[in-house]
Amino acid sequence: MKNxxxxxxxxxxxxxxxxxxxxxxxxxxxxxxxxxxNIALIIDKKVPLKFKKKLIDQLKSYNTxxxxxxxxxxxxxxxxxxxxxxxxLSKNFNRSDLIISVGxxxxxxxxxxxxxxxxxxxxxxxxxTTLLAxxxxxxxxxxxxxxxxxxxxxxxxxxxxLVISDTSFIDSLPKKEMICGYxxxxxxxxxxxxxxxxxxxxxxxxxxxxxxxxxxxAIKKSCEIKIHFVSQDMNEKxxxxxxxxxxxxxxxxEVKNNYSNKxxxxxxxxxxxxxxxxxxxxxxxxxxxxxxxITNIYFKNKLAYTFRNYSQKKxxxxxxxxxxNDKKNNDDKxxxxxxxxxxxxxxxxxxxxxxxxxxxxxKAISQY
Numbered sequence: 001m002k003n004x005x006x007x008x009x010x011x012x013x014x015x016x017x018x019x020x021x022x023x024x025x026x027x028x029x030x031x032x033x034x035x036x037x038n039i040a041l042i043i044d045k046k047v048p049l050k051f052k053k054k055l056i057d058q059l060k061s062y063n064t065x066x067x068x069x070x071x072x073x074x075x076x077x078x079x080x081x082x083x084x085x086x087x088x089l090s091k092n093f094n095r096s097d098l099i100i101s102v103g104x105x106x107x108x109x110x111x112x113x114x115x116x117x118x119x120x121x122x123x124x125x126x127x128x129t130t131l132l133a134x135x136x137x138x139x140x141x142x143x144x145x146x147x148x149x150x151x152x153x154x155x156x157x158x159x160x161x162l163v164i165s166d167t168s169f170i171d172s173l174p175k176k177e178m179i180c181g182y183x184x185x186x187x188x189x190x191x192x193x194x195x196x197x198x199x200x201x202x203x204x205x206x207x208x209x210x211x212x213x214x215x216x217x218a219i220k221k222s223c224e225i226k227i228h229f230v231s232q233d234m235n236e237k238x239x240x241x242x243x244x245x246x247x248x249x250x251x252x253x254e255v256k257n258n259y260s261n262k263x264x265x266x267x268x269x270x271x272x273x274x275x276x277x278x279x280x281x282x283x284x285x286x287x288x289x290x291x292x293x294i295t296n297i298y299f300k301n302k303l304a305y306t307f308r309n310y311s312q313k314k315x316x317x318x319x320x321x322x323x324x325n326d327k328k329n330n331d332d333k334x335x336x337x338x339x340x341x342x343x344x345x346x347x348x349x350x351x352x353x354x355x356x357x358x359x360x361x362x363k364a365i366s367q368y
Contacts, residue, residue: 003216004016004220006224012159013160013162013163014163015139015163015165015223016166017165017167017216017219017223018165018166018167021164021166022055022058022127023054025055025125025164026058029125032162033096033161036062036096036097036098037062037096037097038098039065040064040088040091040098040099041100042084042100042101042111043067043068043069043101043107044069044071044102044103045068045070046071047103051102051168055100055102067087069111072106073151073254075110076106076109077145080145081113081145084111084114088114098123099111099118099122099123099125100124101126103128103130103133104130105128105130105133107133108137108143109137109142110145112126112158113143116143125160126138126160126164127163127164127166128165129166129169130177131173131180131185131219132181132183132184134165134181134223135181135219135222138163139163139223139230140243141157141159141160142155150255150322151251165219167216170210171210173210175208176264178207179266180266180267182204182266183265184266184269185200185218185222186273188225188226189221189342190245190294190343191225191245191344192228193225194341197342197343200218200297201296203218204300205301230243241335241349242347244337245273246270246273246337247269248272248334248335249272249276250265250271250273251322253268253271253272253319254268267306270298270303270307271306271307271310274295274307275307275316276338277294277339278364278368279338279361279365280338280339282361282365286338311366311367312366313367315366316362316363316366317359320355320358320359332354332355333353333354334354335352336351336353337351
C-alpha cells in the first residue's frame, strides 16, 4: 500500500503514514516551521541507532540538541519536564524553534507537554515509533504526565505541527509492543466501525506479523476513527470520552501494578475492554452475543491471557479502589463508557456507577 496522508483541518496538521516517511522531514520543517533555527530532538533510548543517525543527518542544517530519554511510566513526570525545560532555556531556545519527539506514547506525551508550556508554546513535531503511539497517543493533541494519584492527571491539549508515522520503526518491535498497538486498533473498531471489526476478525494475524499493507490500512483507519471523535470534542468534555472505552478499568490495572512492565498499557486495555463489555451485559445495555464476538477475536489470536486474571471476584475487587481517580469522573460515581453493540457505545455520563453498587456486582463481572 502507498504512503497515506490524513489532513486534520480543525487542528491544522497532517499525519504521514507509510514506509520511510521520516525522509520527508527536512522539507516539512522548512514548510511548517520556516523560522526554526534550533531543534531539540527528544529521543527514546530504545529507538534503533540507525534511525537516530538518519534523523541527525537530515537535521544537519539546524543547531540540533539531542536529548536522550528513558521512556517509562515513572519518568513520565513533572521532574522529567523540568529537566527538559532547563536544557531548552540553557540553550536559548525561543518559540519559533522546534521540539521533535521520537519514541512511543510516553515520549510524545512528555515532549508534547514540555512544548505546550515552554514560553507558552513552541513548535512541536511528533514521530511516533510504536504501533500504539501511531494509532492512539500521537493523534488528538493530548499531552501530559503522571501523578502519584493516577495516570495522565497533569497535562494540556496541544496539537503538533505534524505527525510522521513511519512503519519502518515497527519492524523492530517485539510481539508485546505489537499487541499494545493492536489493543487500540481493536478498540477503535469496537466503538465506531463494525465493518472494520469484521476486517480485523480476518486480518489481525497479518497486523501482528507486521505485514505492511495491512499495517498501513489499520493505522490509517484507526487514525480516522480517533479524529472523528477528537474533531467533535477537542477538550474531552463529552463525545471524545468514548475513546476511553475499556480505559477506566485499564488505568486502574496500571496504577494498581505501579505501572509495572509486566503489564503493558495495551494489555491493560485489552483486559479493560472485556471487563467493560461484561459490565455492559450486566447493565442490560449489550447482549451476551456481542461479548462472545469480542472474546472470540481474543481467543483466535491468543490474547485471552490478558483477561483470565479477572475471572475471579477478588481480582476485580482489588481494582475498585483505583477507579476513583479516573479523569472522566466528575462526581462520586465512576463514569464508565459502556457498549451497546459492535460499532456503538452508550453516551458518556450515562453509565455512572457508585463504588457501593460496583462492589455488589463484582462477582458477576468476574464470572460472566
